Structure formats: C-alpha cells, structure tokens
Amino acid sequence: MAARDTGPQWSARPPGGRPRVIIIGAGMSGLAAGCYAQMSGLESRIFEKHVLPGGCCTAWARQGYLFDYCIDWLIGTAPGTGANDVWRELGALDGKRITSFDQFNRVVDEDGRSVTFYNDPDRLQRHLLEISPADARLIRSFCRDLRRFAALDPHWELKPPALKSAAEKARTLLGILPAFRLYWRTAATPMRRFADRFQDPLLRQAFPNVFLQELTGFPLLPYLFTMSCAHNGNAGFPEGGSLGLARSVEERYAGLGGHIGYRSRVERILVEDGRAVGVRLRNGQEHHADHVIAACDGPTVLDRLLEGRWTSPRTDRLYRELLDTPDNLYPAVVSAFVGLDGPLPDGEPHSTTYLLGPDRGADLPGCLQHSLVVQQRSGYSTGFAPAGKSVLHCTYFTDHRSWQELRKADRTAYRERKRQVVDFLRRFLAERHPGIGERIELIDVATPATTERYTGNTYGSILAWKAFSEADDVSTALVNRDRMRLPGLSGFSMAGQWTGMGGLIRAATSGRYAVQYLCAELGTEFRAWPSEGTEPWHPGKLGRLPQLEQRRTARKAAVAE
Incomplete structure (x- = not known):
C-alpha cells in the first residue's frame, strides 16, 4: 500500500451497501479492529499518519541494522490459549518461529553478584x-x-463481559x-x-x-x-519482532479486503446531530462512514479530534485527573541500540538488568531507577543485523518532561544529552566486555520525545495505563460498562491501550471488543476465524523501512532525533 494513498473518497453509503467503518490509527488495536470488521462483513478503512503500521510496535533501519523497538516477550505464543487465538485470527504469527527462553531475566548488582x-x-x-x-x-x-x-x-x-450471556x-x-x-x-x-x-x-x-x-x-x-x-512457551519472541508482527497483521487486513491510507493524518472527527459521520484529513479531504473507531492516543482524540466537545465521567477521570497522577502511566523509556561488528558477547543471557547504584546511576541522563537493561536483541531473530554483525538493545526508565522540554528549548543541548547516553554505554559495555568498545559501529538513542514525535503517544508512554493502578478500574469500566463509547455521541468508539490498558495482546483484544460491540449494535453477526497463511517468514516481509536521519559523532555514534 503506497504512502499517501487514501483510496477513493468515501461519501454517504450507497443503498444496500455494507456498513462502513473508519478507523483512526494503524497501531495494533486499529489493525485488529480492521481485521475483525472485514471478517464480520463490514467495509473498513484505516487512516494512519505514519508510513508504517504498528504504532509503538515498530522498528527502523540504519546502516543495514534493524532496530526492533517494542517486544520483549509476547503473551499468546502457545497454541491452544485464548490469547493465541487472537493472534491466529489476525495472522500475526503466520509462518513464524517462536523463540522461547529458559530464563526470564538476570539481575546483576553493583558488586557483580547475580541472580537468574x-x-x-x-x-x-x-x-x-x-x-x-x-x-x-x-x-x-x-x-x-x-x-x-x-x-x-x-x-x-x-x-467483553457486557456481551456475555448468563x-x-x-x-x-x-x-x-x-x-x-x-x-x-x-x-x-x-x-x-x-x-x-x-x-x-x-x-x-x-x-x-x-x-x-x-x-x-x-x-x-x-x-x-x-x-x-x-515456562509454558506462551510468552516467547516471534520471528520478525515488533514490526514483523505489525506487518503480518497488515497483510492479513489487506487479504481481507481492507485498505490503509498512510501519511493520512486525521485532523477532525466529523459530527452531525450528535453522531460521528466521518473524518477530515490534514489535506482537507473528508471521508464519511457509519461508524468511527479512534484507535490512537486518548488525550489527542478528546482534545483535538473531538475538540473537547464530548467526554464522560470516566474519560474525565482518566485524562484530566489520573494522567498527571504518579504511577498511573507506564514510565517513559530511553532506548539505545548498539550495532556491533562481530558476534554478541559470549556466554551472556538474552536479558540482563544491571543495578548501577546511586552514584553511577546519576551519570546516566534521566535514569529513574539507577538500573540499565541490556538485551542481546539480534540473538532473537534473523534480519536484525547485517551478516557478521550484532545488535544490543539497552533501555532504562526515565521521565518524559525533561527530555521533551529540553528538545523544545535547546535542540543542541538535547542532542548533547543523548551523546552523554552514548558515552555512558560505551564505557559501561567496555567494562563489562573488554574489547567490545572497538567493535561498536553505532549507538542509536531514542528518548520519550522521540516516541511522542513518531507515535503521538502522550508523554512518550509506550504502554499507556499501568495495570494495578488507579487507572485500571476506570479503564475496565470504560470498556465493560460504557462499551468504549462516549455519552451523547453515537457512531463512535475508542480502542487501544489508552482505552483498554497497555500491552500488545490487550491492544489487539480491544480492537476485537470494539467490533463486537459494533456488531451487536448493528444486529450483525460477529465473525472471526484463524488465518490460513503458511508462507515462512523472511526479512523481506518487513518491506521498505524508513532510514532515519543520521547524526554522527566523532566516535562513530549515530543519535536519532
């Protein structure tokens, strides 16, 4: 599907035509909603502002490396489980090998003691x-x-419980x-x-x-x-990683007759007489439908796309109160990819958390917990590094505000702070693995400001609402009691992790729920069946990837915007 191709302009549905659904956002919830809409006999179209599907479930390329951003583990990789049923219906795991690990994580303290x-x-x-x-x-x-x-x-x-029989x-x-x-x-x-x-x-x-x-x-x-x-093989790593997962669901959606318009930023949800009737794109084009599903950032939907005109007690509590209350959102993340010439460090587990202590932790810009996670990412799947090279993925929790404010106020200082992350990682990895410093070809740093810029997620939060927080019960009620709707506004639903909590399987399931509620309203049978795709996965299925602008330091470190 070509970028900027929004397809023919949708006006009123022709007599006898299938009900039309417009979905805002091609993240996992939007892709899932599109698939289930098509399977249930609806006609759907997704509008996505980016050039790739997946939202935060994404990757990007640089100098032949593929930096896989999202998945650490995926719930639902074991056949015969409910979560796996969702992924099979969406074609997400078609033709893929699943990597399972015998350990979840290793933790190493400041003195070198470790627990696996x-x-x-x-x-x-x-x-x-x-x-x-x-x-x-x-x-x-x-x-x-x-x-x-x-x-x-x-x-x-x-x-959803609201649709279950006794x-x-x-x-x-x-x-x-x-x-x-x-x-x-x-x-x-x-x-x-x-x-x-x-x-x-x-x-x-x-x-x-x-x-x-x-x-x-x-x-x-x-x-x-x-x-x-x-332990049971139900939280593995799928071949192709994050963008591979999104591409597979995109392929499933296209095979069901759906269409995604990339580079198609929605500016307004069109409302007439208290009913959502379509969307207006940034280029001024308007598309009309019987129903609109907003599968994107919650605050953006309410404040910009709906211009603050519709809300509910639960969305008010989520987006006006709990959004800025500590511990309701998953923390923002600094994510740094290290490209290595040669193999991964020998004898290391796939994931290690290093406890840095207060003094050393203070040297890592914006580090909230004085700890650093190092994952051997190219050991998970083929296609993440050129032949003879490897990728490490280093992450830590940080605050969004300091990164975003610095980027807005002083772009040079912002890049310098990112270079401090690069310098820290070079020193740290060289200490842990003597000789590795000479093999580092590039280090690419993505901050919460990067996440917000490319995905639109408020505060750069990758997973939105945190489970077991104050937001959990409110979000659950929004899904199960309000049926993902806003009072006074018909023809409209919300989906995604800003509605139904964070995590990929939750996002996909929220798209399923949105269509189930819609089918119940329309009196249409909800239908879903497993994909029959059997072609083995290969890196070529990732398609064309954006080559982000490179900024090189004297030490061969690339730092992304």
Whole structure:
C-alpha cells in the first residue's frame, strides 16, 4: 500500500451497501479492529499518519541494522490459549518461529553478584536456595505459587463481559473459581513488600526487577502469571519482532479486503446531530462512514479530534485527573541500540538488568531507577543485523518532561544529552566486555520525545495505563460498562491501550471488543476465524523501512532525533 494513498473518497453509503467503518490509527488495536470488521462483513478503512503500521510496535533501519523497538516477550505464543487465538485470527504469527527462553531475566548488582530468574520453578528454586539458604521459606513459597500458575489454563477473555450471556458468565466464573484464592492472595501482595522480606540484599533488589525494571505498585500476580506463561512457551519472541508482527497483521487486513491510507493524518472527527459521520484529513479531504473507531492516543482524540466537545465521567477521570497522577502511566523509556561488528558477547543471557547504584546511576541522563537493561536483541531473530554483525538493545526508565522540554528549548543541548547516553554505554559495555568498545559501529538513542514525535503517544508512554493502578478500574469500566463509547455521541468508539490498558495482546483484544460491540449494535453477526497463511517468514516481509536521519559523532555514534 503506497504512502499517501487514501483510496477513493468515501461519501454517504450507497443503498444496500455494507456498513462502513473508519478507523483512526494503524497501531495494533486499529489493525485488529480492521481485521475483525472485514471478517464480520463490514467495509473498513484505516487512516494512519505514519508510513508504517504498528504504532509503538515498530522498528527502523540504519546502516543495514534493524532496530526492533517494542517486544520483549509476547503473551499468546502457545497454541491452544485464548490469547493465541487472537493472534491466529489476525495472522500475526503466520509462518513464524517462536523463540522461547529458559530464563526470564538476570539481575546483576553493583558488586557483580547475580541472580537468574529461570522460568522453570524447580530450577529457579535450586538456584535461589544456593544464593540464600536463609531465605528458604520465601523462596519455596514463591516457587510453589509459580508451579500453581504454570498448571493453570491461561485464561483470556475473547468476548467483553457486557456481551456475555448468563451461561457464558457462569462458565467463566466456574473456570476461575478453583484458582480464586491464588489469584486473590497474589494480587493483594505487593511485589516490593514481598521482596523486602528477603534477608539477602541481592534478592531484595532483584525480585522487583524480574520484569527488567521495577514496576512500582505491581503485586506478585503478574510476575507469577507471566513467568508461568514463559515456562509454558506462551510468552516467547516471534520471528520478525515488533514490526514483523505489525506487518503480518497488515497483510492479513489487506487479504481481507481492507485498505490503509498512510501519511493520512486525521485532523477532525466529523459530527452531525450528535453522531460521528466521518473524518477530515490534514489535506482537507473528508471521508464519511457509519461508524468511527479512534484507535490512537486518548488525550489527542478528546482534545483535538473531538475538540473537547464530548467526554464522560470516566474519560474525565482518566485524562484530566489520573494522567498527571504518579504511577498511573507506564514510565517513559530511553532506548539505545548498539550495532556491533562481530558476534554478541559470549556466554551472556538474552536479558540482563544491571543495578548501577546511586552514584553511577546519576551519570546516566534521566535514569529513574539507577538500573540499565541490556538485551542481546539480534540473538532473537534473523534480519536484525547485517551478516557478521550484532545488535544490543539497552533501555532504562526515565521521565518524559525533561527530555521533551529540553528538545523544545535547546535542540543542541538535547542532542548533547543523548551523546552523554552514548558515552555512558560505551564505557559501561567496555567494562563489562573488554574489547567490545572497538567493535561498536553505532549507538542509536531514542528518548520519550522521540516516541511522542513518531507515535503521538502522550508523554512518550509506550504502554499507556499501568495495570494495578488507579487507572485500571476506570479503564475496565470504560470498556465493560460504557462499551468504549462516549455519552451523547453515537457512531463512535475508542480502542487501544489508552482505552483498554497497555500491552500488545490487550491492544489487539480491544480492537476485537470494539467490533463486537459494533456488531451487536448493528444486529450483525460477529465473525472471526484463524488465518490460513503458511508462507515462512523472511526479512523481506518487513518491506521498505524508513532510514532515519543520521547524526554522527566523532566516535562513530549515530543519535536519532
């Protein structure tokens, strides 16, 4: 699909024609909504401001390297699970190999002591007991719960509760009841409080960093659930990575008859007599439809696309109150890709979190938690590095405001701050792996300002609302009670992680829900079936990639805008 190709202009639906749906945004939720709309007999069109699908689920190229931005692990890679059903319907995993890891993450402290979080409960227990026999009771408790989670069917809701029959709700409840006490207890135990009970200081610091960096406010439940999924092959890394996932869903959508207009920025949602009737693009072109699904940044939808004219008590709470309340959004991230001439460091796990300590952490610009994650990204999938070369992916939590304000006020100072990240990484990696410094060909740094610039995500947040925060219950009610709608405005839905919480499987499922609600309103049968794509994945399926402007330092470090 060519950039700028918006297709024929849509006016009123012809008599007897299929109901028309316009979707704003070709992120994972928008692509999913388009696929399910086409499968359900609707006629859909997606308008996307960028030149690529996927939103934050993306990648970019530089000097032959592919920098894969989003996926650390993907829930739903194991056949026979509800989440996998969604990905199979969307064609996301067609022809792909899945890389699974025997460990979730390794954590190394300032003194070089390390703990490896193996996904296998028995191996993990033996390893942790070797580190700290004095913490045997807590270790056995955690690993016992991990075994219990691993034995459960990883439940995933394929239909929103509001559309379920009484019998369907009863079956869901019966499926959850046997593990209810386990869910309740682990959801009520904060990970930080649990970790602080360890006598060994390494374990106290390491446990909250199982998810690479500490997600404040998270209880034990998501750690146990996700590690158990990884143990069962249900949290792997799909061949092709982030953009590969988006391209596969894009291919599925096109195969179902859908059309994406790239470089087609929506400026306004057109409303007549309290009903959304279409969109106006930046070029002035107007397209009309029976329904509009906004699958993009929530504040942008309400404030700009709807001009602040429609809202609800729940969206007011989310976007006017909780948006600026600490710990409701996933933290912003600095993401740095390191291109290496030669192989990856020998004997290293796929992911390591290094605890830097306050002094060293202060040298890493904007580092919130004094820790740095290093992943061996080109070891996951082919196509991420030229022949004979490799890619490391280094990330850390940061604040959005300082990066964005500096970029606006002083572009030179902003680039200098990014060069400080480059210099830190060069020193750090050379210390960890002697001789690697001479092999570094480039370091590409993306900040929260970069994320906001390319995706439009408010505050550069990649995952939007954080689970187990104040926003969680409000978002859940927006989906399950308000049916992703705004009072007083018909013909309109919201979808995506700014509506239904963060994470790729949640984003895809929110697109599914939006179409299910729409089909119920139209009296149309919702239909979905697995893709039958069998062509093996290959890097050529990534298509043409943007070659971002390069700015080279004297030390051969490239720094992205």
